[in-house]
Amino acid sequence: xxxxxxxxxxxxxxxxxxxxxxxxxxxxxxxxxxxxxxxxxxxxxxxxxxxxxxxxxxxxxxxxxxxxxxxxxxxxxxxxxxxxxxxxxxxxxxxxxxxxxxxxxxxxxxxxxxx
Amino acid sequence: xxxxxxxxxxxxxxxxxxxxxxxxxxxxxxxxxxxxxxxxxxxxxxxxxxxxxxxxxxxxxxxxxxxxxxxxxxxxxxxxxxxxxxxxxxxxxxxxxxxxxxxxxxxxxxxxx
Numbered sequence: 001x002x003x004x005x006x007x008x009x010x011x012x013x014x015x016x017x018x019x020x021x022x023x024x025x026x027x028x029x030x031x032x033x034x035x036x037x038x039x040x041x042x043x044x045x046x047x048x049x050x051x052x053x054x055x056x057x058x059x060x061x062x063x064x065x066x067x068x069x070x071x072x073x074x075x076x077x078x079x080x081x082x083x084x085x086x087x088x089x090x091x092x093x094x095x096x097x098x099x100x101x102x103x104x105x106x107x108x109x110x111x112x113x114x115x
Numbered sequence: 116x117x118x119x120x121x122x123x124x125x126x127x128x129x130x131x132x133x134x135x136x137x138x139x140x141x142x143x144x145x146x147x148x149x150x151x152x153x154x155x156x157x158x159x160x161x162x163x164x165x166x167x168x169x170x171x172x173x174x175x176x177x178x179x180x181x182x183x184x185x186x187x188x189x190x191x192x193x194x195x196x197x198x199x200x201x202x203x204x205x206x207x208x209x210x211x212x213x214x215x216x217x218x219x220x221x222x223x224x225x226x227x228x
Contacts, residue, residue: 031214033214033215033216040124040221042119042204042220042221045215048214048215050214058215090159092158094213094214102210102213103161103164104161104213104214106151106159107158108156108157109156109157
């Protein structure tokens with residue numbers, strides 16, 4: 001299993017540009033989430049999904065859109081990039097249903113710089 | 116408002132020492148408390164987790180201590196090694212909604228040889 005994969009690894013955008021961060025998992029996990037990591041602030045939840053066709057907002061959803069058309073994929077779209085969106089983005093997946101198996105598996109991250 | 120407060124921000128110990136990282140939470144509905152370990156350039160990985168029905172959980176050299184009345188929990192690393200040098204994050208969530216973790220701000224641990 002490849003686990004959770006994210007592309008690209010690095011990206012530089014100009015203010016106002018749009019782009020999609022890709023996330024895929026091959027573990028047949030129901031739950032997927034997007035977090036952003038900023039220095040001194042830990043990881044903050046952007047959006048999450050509990051299954052195909054179902055998404056919801058996390059702590060910091062403004063400026064981001066998500067969709068979940070398949071179990072495997074959960075792309076994150078930046079509509080109009082702003083310098084405040086400069087961050088490292090992590091996708092995570094998890095399977096909830098059995099006691100003790102709520103571990104979230106994180107991808108390697110995408111480092112995004114908006115100039 | 117930081118729902119999970121973590122301290123210290125950074126920590127330096129000698130090999131064999133016992134670093135302790137502390138976290139405090141506010142939401143009494145939280146009932147799942149994991150610790151994640153992150154190496155540079157990598158995503159976080161689950162290290163150990165605890166539910167409030169026990170006050171302590173140990174896995175290898177890593178121990179979580181949990182104080183429900185004080186709404187605090189801590190990570191102890193026994194016989195720390197240079198390979199333990201990493202950033203450690205505490206987190207909290209409601210059981211059953213553990214895909215919606217609230218993270219602390221992280222502790223950068225350096226274990227000197």
